[in-house]
Amino acid sequence: MVKVGVVGYGVIGQRLADGVALQEDMELVGVADVSPTLAVRALKEKGMPYDLYIAVPENKELFDKAGIPVSGTLEDLVQKVDVILDATSAGVGARNKELYKKYNKKAIFQGGEKNDVADVFFHGYANYEKGLGKQFLKLTSCNTTGLIRAVDCLDREVGIEKVAITIIRRVADPGDYHRGLTNALQVDKAPNHQAVDLMTIMPHVDATGILVHTPVTHGHIITVVATPKREIGKEEVLKYFNQHPRIRVVRLADGFLGNASLFRYARDLGNPRGDMYEIAVFEETIVNSGKDIMFAINIPQEAVVIPENMDAIRAAMEMQTDRLEAVALTNKYLGMGKWMEK
Template identity: 85%
Template sequence: MIKVGVAGYGVIGQRLADGVALQRDMELVGVADVSPTLAVRALKEKGMPYNLYNAMAGNEGLFKEAEIPISGTLEDLIQKCDVILDATSAGIGAKNKELYKKYNKKAIFQGGENNDVADVFFHGYANYEKGIGKQFLKLTSCNTTGLIRAVDCIDRKVGVKKVAITIIRRVADPGDYHRGLTNALQVDKAPSHQALDLMTIMPHVDATGILVHTPVTHGHIITVVATPKEDISKEELLDIFSQHPRIRNVRLADGFLGNASLFRYARDLGNPRGDMYEIAVFEESVVKSGKDIMFAINIPQEAVVIPENIDAIRAAMEMQRDRIEAVTETNKYLGLGKWMSK
């Protein structure tokens, strides 16, 4: 049984903890955070299903005042684990790396950290083999994770020469205030980091892209123009996507009009927090232009990277050396692909 800890119990950390707890071949030792945040207070109100560790020396009094029990320090948690999922704020993971090295533990960092924090820039489907046995892995961002899923899915069937993307990016997560109240769109300098990151993971694909920040919170939309090596029809593309457990084909005609529709659907399914692990392809968005094929996908930014984090544990700990065996185990325990047989 692989023992796993989560450093940082925020938007991603909460979901990582829940995802690990679902894996029957892993044990969640505990989670760590620096103060009694709302997420930590909710953890207490739920009966403390996970052991909590204090990640900042001197903050013990804050937890005591809030009557939230702690099981030790971050260093205590690290020593009890085989691998740490570091979901701390950007830059903190690089500092925590020194602790992971001190105790010779493996760690997996999130997309906000610089690439040089890890041995491998990792994606479960696209380059699983490169992460096997490595001490430090870094995940791609939410947008890049979903984008690579779609492009890799096509590439493994018919090959992909190049892609051009436009990302309509939510400006903040639900509940965030630090970005302010806005009524504007903002264009980033091209090419976007997601296109560059895709080429890092899949160097044989020529990618470029533009990113537009939008004043919404529930998900990103990415439009993709792909040039496959073999000519494929709209129907063939949708069939390729339909075989992937982390991709849903949805229809505007059925009421899936955009990001908010998918968020509501996830809540109606009873998914915790309204989360979806899978990306969605809007069927009516698929169009051909010569050999190029265009489509739009929805990225549920709060949960989409969780499966790939679990894949990373499997690779780093050499739980499965075969890519398909690994992702299949992750998918099974997270309940991914259940809709495929319905």
């Protein structure tokens, strides 16, 4: 049983903790955070299902005043685990790395950290083998994670030469107050980092793209124009996507009109927090343009990276050396692909 700790109990950290708790071959030792945030207060109100550790010992009085029990410090947590999932704010993970090195622990960092924080820039489906036994892995961002899932799916079947993407990006997570746009869209310069990151993971694919920030919070939409190595049509693309446990094919005709429809559907399914681990491909957007194939996907940014984090633990700890065996176990324990059985 691999022992796991989660550092940073925010938007991603909460979901990482839940994801680890679902893995039957992993044990969640505890979570760490710096202050009694709303997420930590909710943890207390739920009966403290996870042990809590203080990342900044000087803040112990704040936890005491809030009546939140703690099990020790971040350093205590690190000593008790085999691997850390670091879900702290960008830059904090790089500082925490020194602590992980001190105790010779493995750690997995999130997309906000710089690539040089880790030995391997990791994606469960696309380059699992490169993460085997490594001490430090870094995950791709939410958009890049979902994008690579779709491109890798087609690349393994028919080969992909290049992709051109447009990301319609949510501006902030639900509940965030620190930034926002009103009646405005904002365009970033090309190429966006997701295209560059895709090429880092899949160097044989030529990728470029544009990103547009939008004043919404529930999910990103990415349009992809992919050039396959041989001509493929909509039905063949649908066949490959329908076989992938982390890709859900949805139809506009059934009421899946966009990001909000998918978020509402996740809530109607009873998913905690309205989370969806899978990306969605809108069936009616799959079209040919000459040799190219075009389609649009939805990225549920709060939860989409959780499966790949579980894959990263499996690779770093060499729990499974076979890529497909590893991702299949992650999918099974997270309950992914259930819609394929209906």
